Amino acid sequence: MKFIRGALLCAVLALPVQTHAQETINLTVASSHPTVVPWVGMIQTHFMAKTDEILAGEGNYKIEWNEAFGGQLYKANATLTSVEEGITDVGWVFSFLEQAKLPLSQGSSNAPFATSNPPLLLKVMEDLIENNEAFKNEWEQHNLKVLGLTATDLYDFYLKEPISGIEDLDGRKISAPGVLGNWLRGTGANAVDGSLPTYYTDVQTGVSDGVLSLALGALPIKLYEVAPYIARFDGGAVFSGAVAINRDTWDGLPEEVQNAMIEAGKYYTESHGKDLVERHEFALNKMVELGATIIEMPDGETAKWVNLLPDIAGEWAGPLEERGIPADAFLAAYMEGLRAAGASPVRDWDK
Incomplete structure:
Protein backbone atom coordinates (compact mmCIF):
# COMPACT_ATOMS: atom_id res chain seq x y z
CA MET A 1 0.00 0.00 0.00
CA LYS A 2 2.83 2.36 0.90
CA PHE A 3 4.47 1.49 -2.41
CA ILE A 4 1.30 2.46 -4.31
CA ARG A 5 0.98 5.78 -2.46
CA GLY A 6 4.63 6.53 -3.09
CA ALA A 7 4.27 5.70 -6.76
CA LEU A 8 1.24 7.96 -7.05
CA LEU A 9 3.12 10.82 -5.34
CA CYS A 10 6.04 10.44 -7.72
CA ALA A 11 3.69 10.46 -10.65
CA VAL A 12 2.05 13.69 -9.45
CA LEU A 13 5.42 15.37 -8.93
CA ALA A 14 6.47 14.31 -12.40
CA LEU A 15 3.55 16.15 -14.02
CA PRO A 16 4.60 19.29 -15.94
CA VAL A 17 4.12 22.48 -13.91
CA GLN A 18 1.78 24.96 -15.63
CA THR A 19 3.54 28.38 -15.74
CA HIS A 20 2.15 31.73 -16.84
CA ALA A 21 3.71 32.73 -20.16
CA GLN A 22 5.47 36.10 -20.23
CA GLU A 23 3.98 38.38 -22.89
CA THR A 24 6.37 40.31 -25.17
CA ILE A 25 5.34 43.80 -26.25
CA ASN A 26 7.07 45.35 -29.25
CA LEU A 27 7.70 49.11 -29.05
CA THR A 28 9.73 51.51 -31.17
CA VAL A 29 11.75 54.16 -29.35
CA ALA A 30 13.41 56.94 -31.34
CA SER A 31 14.94 60.41 -31.31
CA SER A 32 16.26 63.06 -33.65
CA HIS A 33 19.46 63.40 -31.62
CA PRO A 34 22.14 60.71 -31.10
CA THR A 35 22.63 58.82 -27.85
CA VAL A 36 25.96 60.60 -27.21
CA VAL A 37 23.77 63.56 -26.21
CA PRO A 38 23.31 62.75 -22.50
CA TRP A 39 19.55 63.13 -22.11
CA VAL A 40 18.99 60.95 -25.18
CA GLY A 41 21.43 58.30 -23.99
CA MET A 42 19.60 58.28 -20.67
CA ILE A 43 16.43 57.17 -22.45
CA GLN A 44 18.30 53.89 -22.92
CA THR A 45 20.22 53.73 -19.66
CA HIS A 46 17.51 55.04 -17.36
CA PHE A 47 13.99 55.12 -18.82
CA MET A 48 14.14 51.89 -20.83
CA ALA A 49 16.38 50.08 -18.35
CA LYS A 50 14.18 51.03 -15.38
CA THR A 51 11.03 49.97 -17.23
CA ASP A 52 12.65 46.62 -18.04
CA GLU A 53 13.80 46.19 -14.44
CA ILE A 54 10.34 46.83 -13.00
CA LEU A 55 8.64 44.49 -15.47
CA ALA A 56 11.23 41.75 -14.90
CA GLY A 57 10.39 41.88 -11.22
CA GLU A 58 6.74 41.16 -11.98
CA GLY A 59 7.49 38.56 -14.65
CA ASN A 60 4.34 39.09 -16.70
CA TYR A 61 5.51 41.34 -19.51
CA LYS A 62 8.69 42.06 -21.43
CA ILE A 63 9.28 44.89 -23.88
CA GLU A 64 11.16 44.25 -27.10
CA TRP A 65 12.57 47.70 -27.93
CA ASN A 66 13.13 48.63 -31.55
CA GLU A 67 15.68 51.46 -31.26
CA ALA A 68 15.96 54.23 -33.85
CA PHE A 69 18.01 56.98 -32.26
CA GLY A 70 20.05 59.66 -33.97
CA GLY A 71 17.60 60.72 -36.68
CA GLN A 72 17.03 57.29 -38.22
CA LEU A 73 13.28 57.91 -38.46
CA TYR A 74 12.94 61.70 -38.31
CA LYS A 75 14.87 64.92 -37.84
CA ALA A 76 14.73 67.60 -35.14
CA ASN A 77 11.87 69.48 -36.84
CA ALA A 78 9.55 66.46 -36.59
CA THR A 79 9.91 65.20 -33.02
CA LEU A 80 6.35 66.06 -31.99
CA THR A 81 4.49 64.85 -35.09
CA SER A 82 6.50 61.62 -35.17
CA VAL A 83 5.23 60.60 -31.72
CA GLU A 84 1.79 62.08 -32.38
CA GLU A 85 1.31 60.11 -35.61
CA GLY A 86 2.85 56.88 -34.33
CA ILE A 87 5.96 56.93 -36.51
CA THR A 88 7.56 56.00 -33.21
CA ASP A 89 5.82 54.73 -30.10
CA VAL A 90 8.18 56.49 -27.67
CA GLY A 91 10.34 59.48 -28.46
CA TRP A 92 11.99 62.62 -27.15
CA VAL A 93 9.94 65.68 -28.15
CA PHE A 94 12.14 68.76 -28.63
CA SER A 95 9.82 71.55 -27.45
CA PHE A 96 12.21 74.37 -28.47
CA LEU A 97 11.30 73.79 -32.11
CA GLU A 98 7.54 73.55 -31.51
CA GLN A 99 6.65 77.14 -30.67
CA ALA A 100 3.33 77.05 -32.53
CA LYS A 101 2.08 73.72 -31.20
CA LEU A 102 3.56 73.91 -27.68
CA PRO A 103 3.35 77.62 -26.82
CA LEU A 104 3.24 77.36 -23.01
CA SER A 105 6.27 75.07 -23.15
CA GLN A 106 8.26 78.10 -24.30
CA GLY A 107 7.56 79.91 -21.01
CA SER A 108 10.88 79.19 -19.31
CA SER A 109 12.78 80.10 -22.49
CA ASN A 110 10.98 83.44 -22.61
CA ALA A 111 11.77 84.09 -18.96
CA PRO A 112 15.51 83.41 -19.13
CA PHE A 113 17.97 83.29 -16.23
CA ALA A 114 15.19 82.51 -13.76
CA THR A 115 17.20 79.63 -12.26
CA SER A 116 20.57 77.96 -12.71
CA ASN A 117 19.42 74.85 -10.82
CA PRO A 118 18.23 72.18 -13.30
CA PRO A 119 16.79 69.75 -10.68
CA LEU A 120 14.75 72.57 -9.16
CA LEU A 121 13.52 73.63 -12.59
CA LEU A 122 12.47 70.06 -13.47
CA LYS A 123 10.65 69.67 -10.16
CA VAL A 124 8.64 72.82 -10.85
CA MET A 125 7.87 71.76 -14.43
CA GLU A 126 6.85 68.26 -13.29
CA ASP A 127 4.38 69.82 -10.86
CA LEU A 128 3.02 72.09 -13.60
CA ILE A 129 2.50 69.32 -16.14
CA GLU A 130 0.66 67.26 -13.53
CA ASN A 131 -1.46 70.04 -12.02
CA ASN A 132 -1.71 72.92 -14.50
CA GLU A 133 -4.56 71.94 -16.83
CA ALA A 134 -3.58 74.27 -19.65
CA PHE A 135 0.00 72.99 -19.72
CA LYS A 136 -1.07 69.36 -19.42
CA ASN A 137 -3.65 69.71 -22.19
CA GLU A 138 -1.11 71.44 -24.45
CA TRP A 139 0.80 68.16 -24.63
CA GLU A 140 -2.06 65.69 -24.45
CA GLN A 141 -3.99 67.30 -27.32
CA HIS A 142 -1.24 66.00 -29.61
CA ASN A 143 -2.19 62.38 -28.97
CA LEU A 144 0.58 61.65 -26.50
CA LYS A 145 1.29 60.95 -22.87
CA VAL A 146 4.26 62.66 -21.19
CA LEU A 147 6.48 60.27 -19.23
CA GLY A 148 9.66 62.21 -18.42
CA LEU A 149 10.91 65.78 -18.69
CA THR A 150 14.16 67.27 -19.93
CA ALA A 151 15.95 70.53 -19.23
CA THR A 152 19.21 72.13 -20.23
CA ASP A 153 22.37 72.73 -18.28
CA LEU A 154 23.71 76.28 -18.39
CA ALA A 237 18.56 76.33 -17.28
CA VAL A 238 15.29 76.03 -19.20
CA PHE A 239 12.70 73.36 -20.00
CA SER A 240 13.59 71.66 -23.28
CA GLY A 241 11.09 68.88 -23.90
CA ALA A 242 9.78 65.50 -22.85
CA VAL A 243 10.02 61.78 -23.33
CA ALA A 244 6.53 60.92 -24.52
CA ILE A 245 4.56 57.95 -25.81
CA ASN A 246 1.90 57.88 -28.52
CA ARG A 247 -1.51 57.92 -26.80
CA ASP A 248 -2.94 55.12 -28.96
CA THR A 249 0.04 52.95 -28.04
CA TRP A 250 -0.34 53.96 -24.40
CA ASP A 251 -4.03 53.09 -24.26
CA GLY A 252 -3.27 49.62 -25.64
CA LEU A 253 -0.71 48.79 -22.96
CA PRO A 254 -1.57 46.72 -19.87
CA GLU A 255 -1.89 48.75 -16.68
CA GLU A 256 1.15 47.01 -15.23
CA VAL A 257 3.29 48.24 -18.13
CA GLN A 258 1.83 51.74 -17.89
CA ASN A 259 2.67 51.91 -14.18
CA ALA A 260 6.19 50.71 -14.85
CA MET A 261 6.69 53.43 -17.47
CA ILE A 262 5.31 56.15 -15.19
CA GLU A 263 7.74 55.12 -12.45
CA ALA A 264 10.59 54.89 -14.96
CA GLY A 265 9.71 58.34 -16.32
CA LYS A 266 9.97 59.92 -12.89
CA TYR A 267 13.27 58.13 -12.33
CA TYR A 268 14.52 59.43 -15.69
CA THR A 269 13.52 63.03 -14.87
CA GLU A 270 15.16 63.00 -11.44
CA SER A 271 18.33 61.28 -12.70
CA HIS A 272 18.57 63.65 -15.66
CA GLY A 273 18.40 66.69 -13.35
CA LYS A 274 21.21 65.36 -11.19
CA ASP A 275 23.25 64.45 -14.26
CA LEU A 276 22.97 68.00 -15.61
CA VAL A 277 24.59 69.36 -12.46
CA GLU A 278 27.30 66.71 -12.21
CA ARG A 279 28.31 66.78 -15.85
CA HIS A 280 28.28 70.52 -16.54
CA GLU A 281 31.65 71.31 -14.96
CA PHE A 282 33.10 68.03 -16.21
CA ALA A 283 32.10 68.87 -19.78
Whole structure:
Protein backbone atom coordinates (compact mmCIF):
# COMPACT_ATOMS: atom_id res chain seq x y z
CA MET A 1 0.00 0.00 0.00
CA LYS A 2 2.83 2.36 0.90
CA PHE A 3 4.47 1.49 -2.41
CA ILE A 4 1.30 2.46 -4.31
CA ARG A 5 0.98 5.78 -2.46
CA GLY A 6 4.63 6.53 -3.09
CA ALA A 7 4.27 5.70 -6.76
CA LEU A 8 1.24 7.96 -7.05
CA LEU A 9 3.12 10.82 -5.34
CA CYS A 10 6.04 10.44 -7.72
CA ALA A 11 3.69 10.46 -10.65
CA VAL A 12 2.05 13.69 -9.45
CA LEU A 13 5.42 15.37 -8.93
CA ALA A 14 6.47 14.31 -12.40
CA LEU A 15 3.55 16.15 -14.02
CA PRO A 16 4.60 19.29 -15.94
CA VAL A 17 4.12 22.48 -13.91
CA GLN A 18 1.78 24.96 -15.63
CA THR A 19 3.54 28.38 -15.74
CA HIS A 20 2.15 31.73 -16.84
CA ALA A 21 3.71 32.73 -20.16
CA GLN A 22 5.47 36.10 -20.23
CA GLU A 23 3.98 38.38 -22.89
CA THR A 24 6.37 40.31 -25.17
CA ILE A 25 5.34 43.80 -26.25
CA ASN A 26 7.07 45.35 -29.25
CA LEU A 27 7.70 49.11 -29.05
CA THR A 28 9.73 51.51 -31.17
CA VAL A 29 11.75 54.16 -29.35
CA ALA A 30 13.41 56.94 -31.34
CA SER A 31 14.94 60.41 -31.31
CA SER A 32 16.26 63.06 -33.65
CA HIS A 33 19.46 63.40 -31.62
CA PRO A 34 22.14 60.71 -31.10
CA THR A 35 22.63 58.82 -27.85
CA VAL A 36 25.96 60.60 -27.21
CA VAL A 37 23.77 63.56 -26.21
CA PRO A 38 23.31 62.75 -22.50
CA TRP A 39 19.55 63.13 -22.11
CA VAL A 40 18.99 60.95 -25.18
CA GLY A 41 21.43 58.30 -23.99
CA MET A 42 19.60 58.28 -20.67
CA ILE A 43 16.43 57.17 -22.45
CA GLN A 44 18.30 53.89 -22.92
CA THR A 45 20.22 53.73 -19.66
CA HIS A 46 17.51 55.04 -17.36
CA PHE A 47 13.99 55.12 -18.82
CA MET A 48 14.14 51.89 -20.83
CA ALA A 49 16.38 50.08 -18.35
CA LYS A 50 14.18 51.03 -15.38
CA THR A 51 11.03 49.97 -17.23
CA ASP A 52 12.65 46.62 -18.04
CA GLU A 53 13.80 46.19 -14.44
CA ILE A 54 10.34 46.83 -13.00
CA LEU A 55 8.64 44.49 -15.47
CA ALA A 56 11.23 41.75 -14.90
CA GLY A 57 10.39 41.88 -11.22
CA GLU A 58 6.74 41.16 -11.98
CA GLY A 59 7.49 38.56 -14.65
CA ASN A 60 4.34 39.09 -16.70
CA TYR A 61 5.51 41.34 -19.51
CA LYS A 62 8.69 42.06 -21.43
CA ILE A 63 9.28 44.89 -23.88
CA GLU A 64 11.16 44.25 -27.10
CA TRP A 65 12.57 47.70 -27.93
CA ASN A 66 13.13 48.63 -31.55
CA GLU A 67 15.68 51.46 -31.26
CA ALA A 68 15.96 54.23 -33.85
CA PHE A 69 18.01 56.98 -32.26
CA GLY A 70 20.05 59.66 -33.97
CA GLY A 71 17.60 60.72 -36.68
CA GLN A 72 17.03 57.29 -38.22
CA LEU A 73 13.28 57.91 -38.46
CA TYR A 74 12.94 61.70 -38.31
CA LYS A 75 14.87 64.92 -37.84
CA ALA A 76 14.73 67.60 -35.14
CA ASN A 77 11.87 69.48 -36.84
CA ALA A 78 9.55 66.46 -36.59
CA THR A 79 9.91 65.20 -33.02
CA LEU A 80 6.35 66.06 -31.99
CA THR A 81 4.49 64.85 -35.09
CA SER A 82 6.50 61.62 -35.17
CA VAL A 83 5.23 60.60 -31.72
CA GLU A 84 1.79 62.08 -32.38
CA GLU A 85 1.31 60.11 -35.61
CA GLY A 86 2.85 56.88 -34.33
CA ILE A 87 5.96 56.93 -36.51
CA THR A 88 7.56 56.00 -33.21
CA ASP A 89 5.82 54.73 -30.10
CA VAL A 90 8.18 56.49 -27.67
CA GLY A 91 10.34 59.48 -28.46
CA TRP A 92 11.99 62.62 -27.15
CA VAL A 93 9.94 65.68 -28.15
CA PHE A 94 12.14 68.76 -28.63
CA SER A 95 9.82 71.55 -27.45
CA PHE A 96 12.21 74.37 -28.47
CA LEU A 97 11.30 73.79 -32.11
CA GLU A 98 7.54 73.55 -31.51
CA GLN A 99 6.65 77.14 -30.67
CA ALA A 100 3.33 77.05 -32.53
CA LYS A 101 2.08 73.72 -31.20
CA LEU A 102 3.56 73.91 -27.68
CA PRO A 103 3.35 77.62 -26.82
CA LEU A 104 3.24 77.36 -23.01
CA SER A 105 6.27 75.07 -23.15
CA GLN A 106 8.26 78.10 -24.30
CA GLY A 107 7.56 79.91 -21.01
CA SER A 108 10.88 79.19 -19.31
CA SER A 109 12.78 80.10 -22.49
CA ASN A 110 10.98 83.44 -22.61
CA ALA A 111 11.77 84.09 -18.96
CA PRO A 112 15.51 83.41 -19.13
CA PHE A 113 17.97 83.29 -16.23
CA ALA A 114 15.19 82.51 -13.76
CA THR A 115 17.20 79.63 -12.26
CA SER A 116 20.57 77.96 -12.71
CA ASN A 117 19.42 74.85 -10.82
CA PRO A 118 18.23 72.18 -13.30
CA PRO A 119 16.79 69.75 -10.68
CA LEU A 120 14.75 72.57 -9.16
CA LEU A 121 13.52 73.63 -12.59
CA LEU A 122 12.47 70.06 -13.47
CA LYS A 123 10.65 69.67 -10.16
CA VAL A 124 8.64 72.82 -10.85
CA MET A 125 7.87 71.76 -14.43
CA GLU A 126 6.85 68.26 -13.29
CA ASP A 127 4.38 69.82 -10.86
CA LEU A 128 3.02 72.09 -13.60
CA ILE A 129 2.50 69.32 -16.14
CA GLU A 130 0.66 67.26 -13.53
CA ASN A 131 -1.46 70.04 -12.02
CA ASN A 132 -1.71 72.92 -14.50
CA GLU A 133 -4.56 71.94 -16.83
CA ALA A 134 -3.58 74.27 -19.65
CA PHE A 135 0.00 72.99 -19.72
CA LYS A 136 -1.07 69.36 -19.42
CA ASN A 137 -3.65 69.71 -22.19
CA GLU A 138 -1.11 71.44 -24.45
CA TRP A 139 0.80 68.16 -24.63
CA GLU A 140 -2.06 65.69 -24.45
CA GLN A 141 -3.99 67.30 -27.32
CA HIS A 142 -1.24 66.00 -29.61
CA ASN A 143 -2.19 62.38 -28.97
CA LEU A 144 0.58 61.65 -26.50
CA LYS A 145 1.29 60.95 -22.87
CA VAL A 146 4.26 62.66 -21.19
CA LEU A 147 6.48 60.27 -19.23
CA GLY A 148 9.66 62.21 -18.42
CA LEU A 149 10.91 65.78 -18.69
CA THR A 150 14.16 67.27 -19.93
CA ALA A 151 15.95 70.53 -19.23
CA THR A 152 19.21 72.13 -20.23
CA ASP A 153 22.37 72.73 -18.28
CA LEU A 154 23.71 76.28 -18.39
CA TYR A 155 24.18 78.33 -21.55
CA ASP A 156 27.38 79.91 -22.82
CA PHE A 157 28.65 81.23 -26.15
CA TYR A 158 30.93 79.00 -28.23
CA LEU A 159 32.78 81.27 -30.64
CA LYS A 160 35.34 81.34 -33.44
CA GLU A 161 36.86 84.51 -31.97
CA PRO A 162 37.02 85.63 -28.31
CA ILE A 163 34.95 88.36 -26.67
CA SER A 164 35.45 90.34 -23.47
CA GLY A 165 31.77 91.04 -22.76
CA ILE A 166 28.24 90.76 -24.09
CA GLU A 167 28.53 93.93 -26.18
CA ASP A 168 31.27 92.29 -28.30
CA LEU A 169 28.61 90.06 -29.87
CA ASP A 170 27.32 93.06 -31.83
CA GLY A 171 27.22 92.13 -35.51
CA ARG A 172 28.08 88.46 -35.07
CA LYS A 173 25.94 85.61 -36.40
CA ILE A 174 25.03 83.24 -33.57
CA SER A 175 23.28 79.88 -34.03
CA ALA A 176 20.54 79.12 -31.50
CA PRO A 177 17.51 76.79 -31.50
CA GLY A 178 14.16 78.43 -32.15
CA VAL A 179 13.01 80.51 -29.22
CA LEU A 180 16.51 80.93 -27.79
CA GLY A 181 17.23 83.34 -30.61
CA ASN A 182 15.24 85.82 -28.51
CA TRP A 183 18.06 85.83 -25.96
CA LEU A 184 20.19 87.67 -28.50
CA ARG A 185 17.84 90.62 -28.86
CA GLY A 186 19.40 93.81 -27.60
CA THR A 187 22.92 92.43 -27.95
CA GLY A 188 23.32 93.33 -31.63
CA ALA A 189 23.98 89.69 -32.55
CA ASN A 190 22.05 88.10 -35.42
CA ALA A 191 20.27 84.85 -34.57
CA VAL A 192 20.68 81.89 -36.94
CA ASP A 193 18.19 79.06 -36.39
CA GLY A 194 19.92 75.78 -35.61
CA SER A 195 20.21 72.82 -33.25
CA LEU A 196 22.87 70.44 -31.97
CA PRO A 197 22.96 68.29 -35.13
CA THR A 198 23.68 71.40 -37.29
CA TYR A 199 25.93 73.55 -35.07
CA TYR A 200 29.31 72.12 -36.06
CA THR A 201 28.65 72.52 -39.78
CA ASP A 202 27.06 75.97 -39.27
CA VAL A 203 30.24 77.31 -37.70
CA GLN A 204 32.60 75.34 -39.93
CA THR A 205 31.00 76.66 -43.11
CA GLY A 206 30.57 80.25 -41.92
CA VAL A 207 26.79 80.15 -41.62
CA SER A 208 27.40 81.45 -38.11
CA ASP A 209 30.28 82.90 -36.07
CA GLY A 210 29.40 80.92 -33.00
CA VAL A 211 26.69 79.18 -31.04
CA LEU A 212 24.58 79.80 -27.93
CA SER A 213 24.68 76.34 -26.43
CA LEU A 214 25.09 74.15 -23.37
CA ALA A 215 28.18 72.23 -22.33
CA LEU A 216 26.54 68.80 -22.34
CA GLY A 217 25.48 69.31 -25.94
CA ALA A 218 28.68 70.99 -27.14
CA LEU A 219 31.09 68.34 -25.86
CA PRO A 220 29.75 65.26 -27.68
CA ILE A 221 29.40 67.07 -31.02
CA LYS A 222 32.99 68.40 -30.66
CA LEU A 223 31.83 72.00 -31.13
CA TYR A 224 35.06 73.21 -29.50
CA GLU A 225 36.96 72.12 -32.63
CA VAL A 226 35.38 74.86 -34.74
CA ALA A 227 34.35 77.26 -31.95
CA PRO A 228 37.19 77.01 -29.41
CA TYR A 229 36.40 80.12 -27.34
CA ILE A 230 33.81 79.55 -24.61
CA ALA A 231 32.51 82.84 -23.21
CA ARG A 232 31.18 81.66 -19.86
CA PHE A 233 27.96 83.30 -18.69
CA ASP A 234 26.33 80.36 -16.89
CA GLY A 235 23.02 81.27 -18.51
CA GLY A 236 20.02 79.77 -16.71
CA ALA A 237 18.56 76.33 -17.28
CA VAL A 238 15.29 76.03 -19.20
CA PHE A 239 12.70 73.36 -20.00
CA SER A 240 13.59 71.66 -23.28
CA GLY A 241 11.09 68.88 -23.90
CA ALA A 242 9.78 65.50 -22.85
CA VAL A 243 10.02 61.78 -23.33
CA ALA A 244 6.53 60.92 -24.52
CA ILE A 245 4.56 57.95 -25.81
CA ASN A 246 1.90 57.88 -28.52
CA ARG A 247 -1.51 57.92 -26.80
CA ASP A 248 -2.94 55.12 -28.96
CA THR A 249 0.04 52.95 -28.04
CA TRP A 250 -0.34 53.96 -24.40
CA ASP A 251 -4.03 53.09 -24.26
CA GLY A 252 -3.27 49.62 -25.64
CA LEU A 253 -0.71 48.79 -22.96
CA PRO A 254 -1.57 46.72 -19.87
CA GLU A 255 -1.89 48.75 -16.68
CA GLU A 256 1.15 47.01 -15.23
CA VAL A 257 3.29 48.24 -18.13
CA GLN A 258 1.83 51.74 -17.89
CA ASN A 259 2.67 51.91 -14.18
CA ALA A 260 6.19 50.71 -14.85
CA MET A 261 6.69 53.43 -17.47
CA ILE A 262 5.31 56.15 -15.19
CA GLU A 263 7.74 55.12 -12.45
CA ALA A 264 10.59 54.89 -14.96
CA GLY A 265 9.71 58.34 -16.32
CA LYS A 266 9.97 59.92 -12.89
CA TYR A 267 13.27 58.13 -12.33
CA TYR A 268 14.52 59.43 -15.69
CA THR A 269 13.52 63.03 -14.87
CA GLU A 270 15.16 63.00 -11.44
CA SER A 271 18.33 61.28 -12.70
CA HIS A 272 18.57 63.65 -15.66
CA GLY A 273 18.40 66.69 -13.35
CA LYS A 274 21.21 65.36 -11.19
CA ASP A 275 23.25 64.45 -14.26
CA LEU A 276 22.97 68.00 -15.61
CA VAL A 277 24.59 69.36 -12.46
CA GLU A 278 27.30 66.71 -12.21
CA ARG A 279 28.31 66.78 -15.85
CA HIS A 280 28.28 70.52 -16.54
CA GLU A 281 31.65 71.31 -14.96
CA PHE A 282 33.10 68.03 -16.21
CA ALA A 283 32.10 68.87 -19.78
CA LEU A 284 33.63 72.35 -19.63
CA ASN A 285 36.87 71.02 -18.16
CA LYS A 286 37.02 68.25 -20.73
CA MET A 287 36.67 70.71 -23.59
CA VAL A 288 39.55 72.74 -22.14
CA GLU A 289 41.65 69.55 -22.10
CA LEU A 290 40.76 69.09 -25.76
CA GLY A 291 41.87 72.57 -26.77
CA ALA A 292 39.07 74.98 -25.87
CA THR A 293 39.65 78.24 -24.00
CA ILE A 294 37.18 79.42 -21.35
CA ILE A 295 36.76 83.18 -21.09
CA GLU A 296 35.30 84.09 -17.70
CA MET A 297 32.96 87.04 -17.97
CA PRO A 298 33.35 90.03 -15.60
CA ASP A 299 31.13 90.21 -12.51
CA GLY A 300 27.69 91.50 -13.40
CA GLU A 301 28.03 90.70 -17.09
CA THR A 302 25.25 88.08 -17.00
CA ALA A 303 22.86 90.56 -15.35
CA LYS A 304 23.95 93.13 -17.93
CA TRP A 305 23.01 90.70 -20.70
CA VAL A 306 19.60 89.98 -19.15
CA ASN A 307 18.83 93.66 -18.73
CA LEU A 308 19.69 94.36 -22.37
CA LEU A 309 16.76 92.17 -23.35
CA PRO A 310 13.36 93.68 -24.04
CA ASP A 311 10.34 92.35 -22.13
CA ILE A 312 10.39 89.08 -24.08
CA ALA A 313 8.17 87.39 -21.48
CA GLY A 314 5.47 90.02 -21.96
CA GLU A 315 5.86 89.90 -25.74
CA TRP A 316 5.47 86.13 -25.61
CA ALA A 317 2.48 86.10 -23.26
CA GLY A 318 0.46 88.95 -24.84
CA PRO A 319 -0.37 87.33 -28.20
CA LEU A 320 -1.12 84.01 -26.51
CA GLU A 321 -3.59 85.72 -24.16
CA GLU A 322 -5.31 87.22 -27.21
CA ARG A 323 -5.76 83.68 -28.53
CA GLY A 324 -7.26 82.53 -25.24
CA ILE A 325 -4.14 80.73 -24.03
CA PRO A 326 -3.50 81.56 -20.32
CA ALA A 327 0.15 82.50 -20.71
CA ASP A 328 0.14 85.16 -17.97
CA ALA A 329 -1.19 82.70 -15.41
CA PHE A 330 1.24 80.02 -16.54
CA LEU A 331 4.19 82.42 -16.35
CA ALA A 332 3.14 83.50 -12.86
CA ALA A 333 2.76 79.87 -11.75
CA TYR A 334 6.20 79.04 -13.15
CA MET A 335 7.98 81.98 -11.54
CA GLU A 336 6.17 81.56 -8.22
CA GLY A 337 7.02 77.86 -8.27
CA LEU A 338 10.70 78.67 -8.72
CA ARG A 339 10.72 81.29 -5.96
CA ALA A 340 8.83 78.99 -3.59
CA ALA A 341 11.45 76.32 -4.23
CA GLY A 342 14.27 78.73 -3.34
CA ALA A 343 15.33 80.21 -6.69
CA SER A 344 16.34 83.87 -7.03
CA PRO A 345 15.59 84.92 -10.63
CA VAL A 346 17.94 87.50 -12.12
CA ARG A 347 14.83 89.24 -13.48
CA ASP A 348 11.24 88.84 -12.27
CA TRP A 349 9.60 88.37 -15.64
CA ASP A 350 6.10 87.98 -14.21
CA LYS A 351 6.28 91.40 -12.51
